[in-house]
Amino acid sequence: MQFSPRRRCANGFSLLEMLLVLFLIGLMASAGLMLTEGVEDQAKYDETKRRMEMMRRAIVGDPTRTVNGGPEISGFVADMGRLPGCVAELLQLGAEKTPATDPRTFSSPCDNTVTLTEWHIDADTGIASGWRGPYIQILPERNGALRFRDGYGNSDASDAQNSGWAYAVSGAVVSLASETFDPVDSGDDMTAAQLVVGSDWQINSISVNFVNQNASNAMPDSDVDLNLRVYLSTLDEYVTGDDGLTSSLTISAGDIPVSDERSNTFSFDDSNAIPMGRRGYAVVCHEVPAGNPDSYVIFDGDCDKDNNPTPTSANIRGFSAVPRHNLTLDWIIK
Structure with missing residues (x-):
C-alpha cells in the first residue's frame, strides 16, 4: 500500500487582506488626528478668551470683588483716568524723560509724545494717581521682550505695541480681536468684541x-x-x-x-x-x-x-x- 505525502496548509494574509488592514489603521489614525486637532484648537480658543478677560480686568478692575464692603477700585483707568492707548501700556513704561522730574515721568510705549507719570500723591489736591503697573504680570520672552500674546501665539515681531492683538480705542470704548491660527489665511480672526464700554468706567x-x-x-x-x-x-x-x-x-x-x-x-x-x-x-x-x-x-x-x-x-x-x-x-x- 502506498501513501501520498500530506499537503501542508499555508497560513498568512492575502494581499487584499493586508491592504484592508492598512486602510483601517490609516482611517483610525486620521480620525484620532482630527479629534486631537479639534481639542487643541478649542484649548487655544479658550486661552484666548481667558486672556481677553485678563486684559479687561487690567483696564477696569474686577467689579465683582469687594474691599471693606465696597467695590474694589483697581486697574489702569482708576490710576490714569483714561483708557490705555495700546496693550503695551499695561505691561511697561517707555524711556524715562530727561531731565529727571519728581515724580518721575516716562514716554508712553504707544506714543513717545505722550507722557506717563509714576504713581504719586499730589500735594495740592491730596489725590493719588499715576502709572503703577505692570497691570498684567508676564515673563519676558527669550529676547527680553514683553508680549501678552493671544492663545494662538500670534504676534508680529514688529508689533511691540499690541502683541498681535487687533486693539482699538474709539471714544470710551475698547475693541479687541484676535487672529486665529490659520497658516493658509492669516486674515481669519475672531469677531472684534467691545472689551470695555463707557459704562464700565x-x-x-x-x-x-x-x-x-x-x-x-x-x-x-x-x-x-x-x-x-x-x-x-x-x-x-x-x-x-x-x-x-x-x-x-x-x-x-x-x-x-x-x-x-x-x-x-x-x-x-x-x-x-x-x-x-x-x-x-x-x-x-x-x-x-x-x-x-x-x-x-x-x-x-x-x-x-x-x-x-x-x-x-x-x-x-x-x-x-x-x-x-x-x-x-x-x-x-x-
Missing part, C-alpha cells in the same frame, strides 16, 4: 446733599450758580458738572432751610465724564473772581469772591468714583 451724574448746619440762617442768602468740580489728579486736571441743561446749577435764596438739607444732581456729559477711581470734589461758584479766570471759590453758603476760599488740599474732599452705582456726596455748610 465712566460716571455721568452725581447727587449732592447740601447740608445746612447753621441753626439760624437759611442758605444761600441770595441766588447762586454752582458747579460740582471733580479733580482727577492736580488742580488743573478736573471735570465740571452742571444741571444738565445750562452751564451751572442755580440755587435760589433760602432754598436750603435752617438745620436742613436739599439734594441736587450734577450732570457730566460724555466729553467730561468722571473716570472711575479715587477722586476729589468741591462745590464751587460758577462765576470766577474778576481778573483771575483760572481761579474759583468754594461755595460756603454764599459766593462772596472776596471772602470765600479757593480750592486747596484742605477743602477738596475725597470720594470713590464707582461706575454703575448711585453716587451721593455731602456738602456741609456751617
Whole structure:
C-alpha cells in the first residue's frame, strides 16, 4: 500500500487582506488626528478668551470683588483716568524723560509724545494717581521682550505695541480681536468684541446733599450758580458738572432751610465724564473772581469772591468714583 505525502496548509494574509488592514489603521489614525486637532484648537480658543478677560480686568478692575464692603477700585483707568492707548501700556513704561522730574515721568510705549507719570500723591489736591503697573504680570520672552500674546501665539515681531492683538480705542470704548491660527489665511480672526464700554468706567451724574448746619440762617442768602468740580489728579486736571441743561446749577435764596438739607444732581456729559477711581470734589461758584479766570471759590453758603476760599488740599474732599452705582456726596455748610 502506498501513501501520498500530506499537503501542508499555508497560513498568512492575502494581499487584499493586508491592504484592508492598512486602510483601517490609516482611517483610525486620521480620525484620532482630527479629534486631537479639534481639542487643541478649542484649548487655544479658550486661552484666548481667558486672556481677553485678563486684559479687561487690567483696564477696569474686577467689579465683582469687594474691599471693606465696597467695590474694589483697581486697574489702569482708576490710576490714569483714561483708557490705555495700546496693550503695551499695561505691561511697561517707555524711556524715562530727561531731565529727571519728581515724580518721575516716562514716554508712553504707544506714543513717545505722550507722557506717563509714576504713581504719586499730589500735594495740592491730596489725590493719588499715576502709572503703577505692570497691570498684567508676564515673563519676558527669550529676547527680553514683553508680549501678552493671544492663545494662538500670534504676534508680529514688529508689533511691540499690541502683541498681535487687533486693539482699538474709539471714544470710551475698547475693541479687541484676535487672529486665529490659520497658516493658509492669516486674515481669519475672531469677531472684534467691545472689551470695555463707557459704562464700565465712566460716571455721568452725581447727587449732592447740601447740608445746612447753621441753626439760624437759611442758605444761600441770595441766588447762586454752582458747579460740582471733580479733580482727577492736580488742580488743573478736573471735570465740571452742571444741571444738565445750562452751564451751572442755580440755587435760589433760602432754598436750603435752617438745620436742613436739599439734594441736587450734577450732570457730566460724555466729553467730561468722571473716570472711575479715587477722586476729589468741591462745590464751587460758577462765576470766577474778576481778573483771575483760572481761579474759583468754594461755595460756603454764599459766593462772596472776596471772602470765600479757593480750592486747596484742605477743602477738596475725597470720594470713590464707582461706575454703575448711585453716587451721593455731602456738602456741609456751617
